Amino acid sequence: MGYLLKTEWWKWLCMVMILYTIVAGLLLPVPRLPILNETIRVLHFHVPMWFGMIFLFSGSLIYAIRYLRTGDNRFDIYSYQLANVGIVFGVLGLLSGMIWANYTWGEPWSNDPQQNSSAISMLIYFAYFVLRGSIQDEQQKNRISAVYNIFSFSLMVPLLFILPRLSDSLHPGSGGNPGFNAYDLDSNLRKVFYVAVVGWSLLGYWFGTIAVRQSLIKLRIDDE
Amino acid sequence: MTRFVYLIKKDFEIDWRQQSPFTGIVLFLSSTIFTSYMAFGGFISDEVWNALFWIILLFTAVNAISKSFSQEERRVHYYFFLCKPSEILLSKLIYSVAYLLVIAAISFLIYIILLGMPSFDFNLYMINLVLGCIGLSSTFTMISAISMRASNRSVLMVILGFPIVIPVLVLAVSNAKKIVNGFIWIQIQGNVLSLLSVDVIIIVLSFVLFPFTWRS
Numbered sequence: 001m002g003y004l005l006k007t008e009w010w011k012w013l014c015m016v017m018i019l020y021t022i023v024a025g026l027l028l029p030v031p032r033l034p035i036l037n038e039t040i041r042v043l044h045f046h047v048p049m050w051f052g053m054i055f056l057f058s059g060s061l062i063y064a065i066r067y068l069r070t071g072d073n074r075f076d077i078y079s080y081q082l083a084n085v086g087i088v089f090g091v092l093g094l095l096s097g098m099i100w101a102n103y104t105w106g107e108p109w110s111n112d113p114q115q116n117s118s119a120i121s122m123l124i125y126f127a128y129f130v131l132r133g134s135i136q137d138e139q140q141k142n143r144i145s146a147v148y149n150i151f152s153f154s155l156m157v158p159l160l161f162i163l164p165r166l167s168d169s170l171h172p173g174s175g176g177n178p179g180f181n182a183y184d185l186d187s188n189l190r191k192v193f194y195v196a197v198v199g200w201s202l203l204g205y206w207f208g209t210i211a212v213r214q215s216l217i218k219l220r221i222d223d224e
Numbered sequence: 225m226t227r228f229v230y231l232i233k234k235d236f237e238i239d240w241r242q243q244s245p246f247t248g249i250v251l252f253l254s255s256t257i258f259t260s261y262m263a264f265g266g267f268i269s270d271e272v273w274n275a276l277f278w279i280i281l282l283f284t285a286v287n288a289i290s291k292s293f294s295q296e297e298r299r300v301h302y303y304f305f306l307c308k309p310s311e312i313l314l315s316k317l318i319y320s321v322a323y324l325l326v327i328a329a330i331s332f333l334i335y336i337i338l339l340g341m342p343s344f345d346f347n348l349y350m351i352n353l354v355l356g357c358i359g360l361s362s363t364f365t366m367i368s369a370i371s372m373r374a375s376n377r378s379v380l381m382v383i384l385g386f387p388i389v390i391p392v393l394v395l396a397v398s399n400a401k402k403i404v405n406g407f408i409w410i411q412i413q414g415n416v417l418s419l420l421s422v423d424v425i426i427i428v429l430s431f432v433l434f435p436f437t438w439r440s
Contacts, residue, residue, distance in 0.1 A: 143439070144370055
């Protein structure tokens with residue numbers, strides 16, 4: 001109980017927001033649309049995963065740059081663990097999107113630019129982990145993986161702009177398809193969606209802080 | 225200034241004296257093209273013709289450029305005291321672009337002899353090919369520098385390089401497909417320019433990041 005009272009305010013906020021997202025996201029009325037029907041509720045669980053992932057990967061990039069500037073090992077741990085949690089969000093976003101696409105587009109994978117670019121970013125970050133695993137020397141591992149992190153993130157960004165131009169998309173909000181705003185006439189979706197984005201991103205940040213603290217403790221134990 | 229010319233000359237001399245790497249690459253692509261000829265010969269459509277050529281070029285490029293830094297492992301200490309990182313990278317970039325262009329020319333020649341050539345705007349195709357080769361070789365040069373310190377280099381070259389090279393590859397392949405389908409310069413101008421800008425991004429990033437992989 002004492003621990004709970006000491007918990008920082010944003011953790012409480014995060015818990016309340018996610019609880020609200022789950023309850024309200026599943027129970028509040030949604031617009032009835034052909035094909036989409038009730039699957040529109042995935043908006044509160046799938047889309048925030050991408051916001052969370054981009055948020056965490058950007059954090060990882062910032063700490064990679066700070067590591068190269070200072071050479072402080074802590075920044076490397078931040079960078080690595082944020083990428084770690086980011087990939088969990090990415091995988092969840094990909095899976096929830098595939099389940100949704102299976103019911104609305106008729107197949108889990110349909111050469112959609114959004115799907116392809118997310119799959120590529122997953123590949124990049126899995127390669128980042130393999131790279132970290134295959135360099136023995138601690139200093140070199142940190143520095144070279146930071147270099148790869150920056151290099152690949154900076155090339156992922158143009159990719160996100162290039163791919164949609166080359167092929168047509170079924171995805172809501174791109175390729176001439178309306179986003180959810182067009183359906184959300186009574187703002188019921190919006191009431192949950194914005195809370196969901198902030199809530200899931202905070203949860204990602206929370207996971208990140210726990211993972212970072214754990215590795216810092218591990219590092220200190222190894223040093224002693 | 226002259227130091228990077230010497231570095232390029234040294235790379236060329238190494239390749240000239242021990243001819244096995246270059247011959248190996250040429251043999252690699254000849255046997256790949258011959259295998260594709262046995263598999264696709266006679267019923268290949270224009271789009272498949274183009275896609276297959278780029279896939280062969282991609283795999284050849286990985287194999288050809290991966291040696292760029294891994295052959296330097298024992299000489300790293302000399303370079304470290306003799307040259308600036310930017311000079312080393314510049315020499316490597318120029319050499320690997322030239323190397324890949326030669327290889328692309330050879331493979332294009334063998335490819336059209338065996339699999340024929342649809343009619344299209346040849347000069348435009350070549351401009352796109354050169355831009356694609358610059359992108360491929362500069363990306364793989366940087367990846368070669370990254371994977372130099374790692375234990376399983378050849379696997380790392382592929383898994384680190386392929387996701388990153390996708391912007392270059394999708395732009396180059398889709399431009400080439402449009403050229404093969406008879407599009408003219410005005411219609412693909414935008415995409416060719418974005419390919420050029422991706423090349424510039426890769427090269428600039430390499431110059432910024434390379435010194436960090438070099439220091440040890």
